[in-house]
Amino acid sequence: MKLLLIEDDQATADFIVRGLKEHGHITDHANNGLDGLVLAQNEHYDVFILDRMLPKLDGLTLLRTIRNAGNLTPVLMLTAMGSIEDRVTGLTAGAEDYLMKPFAFTELHARVCALARRPPLSQAVISLSIADLEMDLIKRRVTRANQIIELQPTEFKLLEFLLRHAGQVITRAMLLEGVWDFHFDPKTNMVETHISRLRTKVDKNFDFPLIHTVRGSGYRIDAPT
Amino acid sequence: MRLPKPFDSATFRLTGLYLILFVISVSVFVALLFIQVQKVLEHETRSQITIETNLLLFEYREDGMDELLEETEERIEKSRTRDRFIYMVQNPSGRVIFDKVEPVNAPYGWRQTKGEQPTLFFYTQLESGFILGVGKDMGVLATLERAFEQTLFWSLTLALVLGTSGGLILSRRTLSRLESINRTAKAIGAGQLALRIPCRNNGDELDAHCNTLNQMFDRIEQLVNNVRQVSTGVAHDLRTPLARLRGRLETLQNSSLPIPPESLEEAIGEVDKILDIFAALLRLAELEAGSLRSGFCPVKLHTLIQNITEAYQPIAEDDGNTLKLATVDDVSIAGDVNLLQQLLANLIENALEHGGKPSEVTIGLQKSRKKIVLSVADRGPGVINEEHSYIVKPFHRLENSNGTGMGLAMVSAITRLHDGTLIFVDNEPGLRCEIHFPATSR
The missing domain is CATH 1.10.287.130 (Signal transduction histidine kinase, dimerisation/phosphotransfer (DHp) domain)
Known part of the structure; x- marks a missing residue:
């Protein structure tokens, strides 16, 4: 993937660029809003990683400018502020996702990957599948190896979220936001509990597991290679 | 900041302004009154002169010029008072016969002389060519004017003296109260936060x-x-x-x-x-x-409760606890859905953690005409009444709790943001956290 990072703090930028390079991505870095805007408008990128507070041109204005110019590249916004109001203004300005500093690199990477492969919104999906697992979104029915699997509404939503990002690492925070719409971190191991219940139904009595734990990062649904 | 001297104070300036307005209005009033009195007096004098002239003219027409002269002389003789009429007869050659006054020329009629002895005259030309004049001393008007002037002068002097001293006293009083406010505020600014301004409770x-x-x-x-x-x-x-x-x-x-x-x-x-x-x-x-209120939208509390309960039920079950719903009425309030989720999550997590082993947590939502009550209750050891006000403070942690000590502080702050009240009730046994929201009119 080719990414554009617009971030004024050199240490943070180095940490992100190095991490992304290790995962095989090419990252251009701009350390102020104006340079970032020029790069964003003239080159093609898969995802923009945009800091909210920038010298010369702040992140929100930059975002509004490129959106007004018709640039639809997905944007992950970074912020040290992270208050509720900030998140709302960031999302209304046209950011697809919002990440609060400080963050773990795995969290940033998972979110960038999810954004890059986000399907266009207009595409209506009626079914999702991976290996021998099929999910019918209209009948709300899940089968694996032609056996019907009964799922609770939350389990269905959880599986749907994983399937929509099949092959990608999904972090706990992404699941909390995507499945439960929780924008805070519960003290309990809510995600683990629900994943383990889903696994009992989806993976336990079958030949090979589909839901994998990615140590230190999150989960991934994937067919065996 | 220093308070001004009494003469520079706002109260004194107000009093001064009022005093000026008072002086102007009194002066205008006295002047108008004087003009009115003057008019009445003049009118009265004119009618007296007219009557006197007519009487003399009657004599003249009945008995001729000689009789007029005689009658006039007689009248002059008879009335020696200061307030008498002044008579004047001038022969055709322009010589004045009676009373020492200056001769007059045409046109005749009303004449008023000013000077040391102001007089008002009415002159009539007779058929014989003589001129008859009847007049009256108007000195009384001058006296009246002087009296008015004096009255005005003294009353204004008095008003000025009283007004200035009153203004000074008033501004001293106001200033002394302001001074006490000023002193207290300064002391509070300097760190004596417990000080308060003395109030008189007189409602001003x-x-x-x-x-x-x-x-x-x-x-x-x-x-x-x-x-x-x-x-x-x-x-x-x-x-x-x-x-x-x-x-x-x-x-x-x-x-x-x-x-x-x-x-x-x-x-x-x-x-x-x-x-x-x-x-x-x-x-x-x-x-x-409190700035988050601007983003409030209608939130369906019952749906929110059901979703969160569903999310926490597996966790409770895995630990051998129970989490169940009691009565849940359909209720919507204006609020922030994320914050309300967090409020409920914190309460449920607290109840599951501290509600005894195994814990039994019940969530309820009831609506009455006056209020909406959201409750999360456990059957654990509970919290003694004396502790109720402490457990909502930031960093307050129960022993053997693994939280940050922020959970209930957050619950309390979110409740206040939504105009609610957080109440702890003894669940006999256990703790029952109730959040009372005011019922909306909808």
Whole structure:
């Protein structure tokens, strides 16, 4: 993937660029809003990683400018502020996702990957599948190896979220936001509990597991290679 | 800031302005009154002169010029008072026969002379060519004018003296009260937060002002106390994990062995714990500021409760606890859905953690005409009444709790943001947290 990072703090930028390079991505870095805007408008990128507070041109204005110019590249916004109001203004300005500093690199990477492969919104999906697992979104029915699997509404939503990002690492925070719409971190191991219940139904009595734990990062649904 | 001298004070200036207005209006009033009196007197004199002239003219027409002269002379003889009429007869050659006055020329009619002895005359030309004049001394008018002037002068002097001294006294009194406000505010600014402005409770505007200021000082004191408490909490709760982290890093630095991954993981865990406390503190500050109200939308509380209960039920079951719903009425309130989720999650997590082993947690939502009551109840050991006001403070933790001590502080702040009240009730046994929202008119 080719990414554009617009971030004024050199240490943070180095940490992100190095991490992304290790995962095989090419990252251009701009350390102020104006340079970032020029790069964003003239080159093609898969995802923009945009800091909210920038010298010369702040992140929100930059975002509004490129959106007004018709640039639809997905944007992950970074912020040290992270208050509720900030998140709302960031999302209304046209950011697809919002990440609060400080963050773990795995969290940033998972979110960038999810954004890059986000399907266009207009595409209506009626079914999702991976290996021998099929999910019918209209009948709300899940089968694996032609056996019907009964799922609770939350389990269905959880599986749907994983399937929509099949092959990608999904972090706990992404699941909390995507499945439960929780924008805070519960003290309990809510995600683990629900994943383990889903696994009992989806993976336990079958030949090979589909839901994998990615140590230190999150989960991934994937067919065996 | 210094308070002004009495002469420069606003009260004194107001009194001065009032005094000027008073002087102007009194002067105008007296002047108008004088003009009116003058008119009446003149009118009266004119009619007296007219009557007298007519009487003499009657004599003249009946008996001729000689009789007129005789009659006039007789009248002059008879009336020696100061207030008498002045008669004047002038022969055709222009010589004045009676009373020593200046001769007159045409046109005749009303004439008024000014000067030392102001007089009003009415002259008539007779058929014989003689001129008859009847007049009256108008000196009384001058006397009246002087009297008016004197009255005006003295009353205005008195008004000025009384007004100025009254203004001074009033402004001294106001200034002394303002001075006491000023002194107290300065002392509070210098750190004596418990001081309050003395109020007289007489209900005047200065008193209302003092009360408002005192309320502000109450709030300031409360906020400063909160900050103190939070900073003490921060000092303790952040220093402890920071010290642990520092210790760990120092050990790693001094160790000659390769760094084991668990040590790094533990160190990151410590950092995350510190960050959690920071995030909670920032969130609390944002909630206290109250600015989030602008983003309020209608939130279906019953749906929210069902979703969260569903999310927590597996967790409760896995630990051998029960989480169930009691009566849940359909209720919508204006609020922030994320914050309300967090409120409920914190209450449920608290109840599951502290509600005894195994715990039995019941969630309810009831609507009456006046209020909406959201409740989360457990059957655990409960919290004694004396503790109720402490458990909502930031950094307050029950023993053997593994939380940050921010959970209930957050619940309390979110409740206040939504105009609700957080109440703890004895669930006999256990603790029942109730949140009372005012019922909306819808």
